[in-house]
Amino acid sequence: xxxxxxxxxxxxxxxxxxxxxxxxxxxxxxxxxxxxxxxxxxxxxxxxxxxxxxxxxxxxxxxxxxxxxxxxxxxxxxxxxxxxxxxxxxxxxxxxxxxxxxxxxxxxxxxxxxxxxxxxxxxxxxxxxxxxxxxxxxxxxxxxxxxxxxxxxxxxxxxxxxxxxxxxxxxxxxxx
Numbered sequence: 001x002x003x004x005x006x007x008x009x010x011x012x013x014x015x016x017x018x019x020x021x022x023x024x025x026x027x028x029x030x031x032x033x034x035x036x037x038x039x040x041x042x043x044x045x046x047x048x049x050x051x052x053x054x055x056x057x058x059x060x061x062x063x064x065x066x067x068x069x070x071x072x073x074x075x076x077x078x079x080x081x082x083x084x085x086x087x088x089x090x091x092x093x094x095x096x097x098x099x100x101x102x103x104x105x106x107x108x109x110x111x112x113x114x115x116x117x118x119x120x121x122x123x124x125x126x127x128x129x130x131x132x133x134x135x136x137x138x139x140x141x142x143x144x145x146x147x148x149x150x151x152x153x154x155x156x157x158x159x160x161x162x163x164x165x166x167x168x169x170x171x172x173x174x175x176x
Contacts, residue, residue, distance in 0.1 A: 007110060007113065007114075046079065050072065050075055050076065050079070053075065054068055054071050054072055054075070057071060057136075060139070061128060061132045061135065061136065062132075063128075063132075067127055067128070070127045071124075071127060074120070074123050074124070074127065078116075078120055081116060124136065
């Protein structure tokens, strides 16, 4: 079960990492829009994150307008597939309890997620072309490694998951 969860989390993070990184590095004037909900967390606009992801990729890989449109359609399709496959299994969504999956269900879910990831990679390669896709893969690998390092550092510092370090204290932010 842990392996399945780690695979699902890794696939989700890989698909969302570029948008999250670009959203974090946007100009400070976009921060108030992101600071919604409880304690300045939780509220985000998926459409804005999608646009930021496409904008970052367009600049990084010198994409044409047609490539940008194709990426937008691909990422929107991916988001719909993720929501459809999730079936309310996310933590804190209503009163839905997470049932324990059987081994067959886990295997089926894992196979479906692997197929979705393979399909996404195939379509990305077609849109970006061989050279840009190779650079994209290299960049994604570096982002994932950086994310793993940050997660490990949080674990070592007692921060665990989302939030601050020891006793929930957050380091001061640049824009505060």
